[in-house]
Amino acid sequence: AQKVTQAQTEISVVEKEDVTLDCVYETRDTTYYLFWYKQPPSGELVFLIRRNSFDEQNEISGRYSWNFQKSTSSFNFTITASQVVDSAVYFCALSEKNTGNQFYFGTGTSLTVIP
Amino acid sequence: DTAVSQTPKYLVTQMGNDKSIKCEQNLGHDTMYWYKQDSKKFLKIMFSYNNKELIINETVPNRFSPKSPDKAHLNLHINSLELGDSAVYFCASSQAGVGELFFGEGSRLTVL
Numbered sequence: 001a002q003k004v005t006q007a008q009t010e011i012s013v014v015e016k017e018d019v020t021l022d023c024v025y026e027t028r029d030t031t032y033y034l035f036w037y038k039q040p041p042s043g044e045l046v047f048l049i050r051r052n053s054f055d056e057q058n059e060i061s062g063r064y065s066w067n068f069q070k071s072t073s074s075f076n077f078t079i080t081a082s083q084v085v086d087s088a089v090y091f092c093a094l095s096e097k098n099t100g101n102q103f104y105f106g107t108g109t110s111l112t113v114i115p
Numbered sequence: 116d117t118a119v120s121q122t123p124k125y126l127v128t129q130m131g132n133d134k135s136i137k138c139e140q141n142l143g144h145d146t147m148y149w150y151k152q153d154s155k156k157f158l159k160i161m162f163s164y165n166n167k168e169l170i171i172n173e174t175v176p177n178r179f180s181p182k183s184p185d186k187a188h189l190n191l192h193i194n195s196l197e198l199g200d201s202a203v204y205f206c207a208s209s210q211a212g213v214g215e216l217f218f219g220e221g222s223r224l225t226v227l
Contacts (some may be wrong), residue, residue, distance in 0.1 A: 035215055039156070045205065045218040089156050093216075100170060103148075103209075103216055105158040 003027065004094050006106035013082050014114050021077040022111045023092030029053075031097040035073040039087040039108070048090075051075065063069065082113045118142050121219035122204045128196060131226055135192045136222045138206030146170075147182060147189035150205040150215065158205070164189050165211055201218045 005024045013019045025034065036048040051058060051068050059066045063080045079086050092106040121138040128134055140147060150159040162181040163171035169181070170202075178194040200203060206219040 007151050014177075033215075037216075037218075043203065044220050045216075047215045047217070050215045088134075089222075091158065100211070102163065102171060103160065108137075108158075109155070 002106075004092050004106035006090075006092055006109050008109045010108070010110045010112070010115060015084060016081050018078060018080050020083055020110065021090050021092075021111065023077065023080075023106060025073050025074045025092070025094045027094060027096055029096040029098045029109075031102075033095040034075050035095070035103075036066065036075075037091040037093065038088045038111045039091065040085075045081040045091075048077075056096040067099065082111075084113050084115050087111060087113045118217075119206055119208055119217050119219040121204075121222050123213060124220060124222055126222060126224045127227065128132045128224070130196055130198060130226070132194070132196050133194045135190055136204055136224075137182075137188070138219055139188050139216070140206075140208040141187065141219060142210075144208040144210045145186055146211045146219070147183065147186070148207045148209075148220075149189065149191050152203045152205060152221070154202070161187075178196060178207075178211055183192050193224075196224075198226050200224060201226045 003026050026064045032053045034051045038046045065078045067076045089110045091108045094104045119140045119223045146165045148163045151159045161175050164183045167183045168184050180192045183189045203221045203223045205221045207216040
């Protein structure tokens with residue numbers, strides 16, 4: 001079973017639109033971490049955020065915000081006023097304490113921001 | 116200073132050859148990983164080492180052999196390369212139980 005599901009394979013938005021990338025995870029562990037990574041066309045994997053299972057506060061960093069809801073096992077990522085530089089593949093990931101902190105990655109969402 | 120560095124960045128080789136990719140991290144992390152990213156961008160864990168000890172060994176052909184001479188290095192050797200081995204290979208490190216993965220820049224392997 002897929003532990004991290006990113007149902008949106010590809011999304012296209014016009015510049016300045018807001019966009020939300022969905023992430024649903026599955027775990028029985030009570031201690032776990034959730035992550036988002038960005039992979040721009042240049043290919044490197046850039047860490048964006050880490051959240052632990054005990055902290056459900058939403059987080060905002062500039063145009064980026066994250067909504068963590070344990071009730072729905074979701075950790076969604078919203079980009080406000082999207083820009084062309086936001087075009088990338090975005091990965092959601094889960095790390096569980098009980099599996100030695102092995103990382104499970106979603107299949108990624110490819111975001112294209114059209115100028 | 117690059118936190119996780121891997122070399123070479125590009126590898127083009129013929130089927131049947133043997134090649135190695137080196138990885139080094141200067142973050143003091145105790146866990147290192149190799150991931151394979153295929154053309155569809157799927158990130159698949161291959162191996163994980165914690166303090167030089169193999170802790171994750173996913174279903175990977177035994178032509179792939181990781182070696183960790185110390186906790187700052189994790190090299191990947193591939194024997195008898197096949198066309199399907201063409202991919203980007205990422206090295207990563209983390210502090211177990213604490214933090215995020217730090218990735219190297221990736222090594223793009225093309226097998227002709």
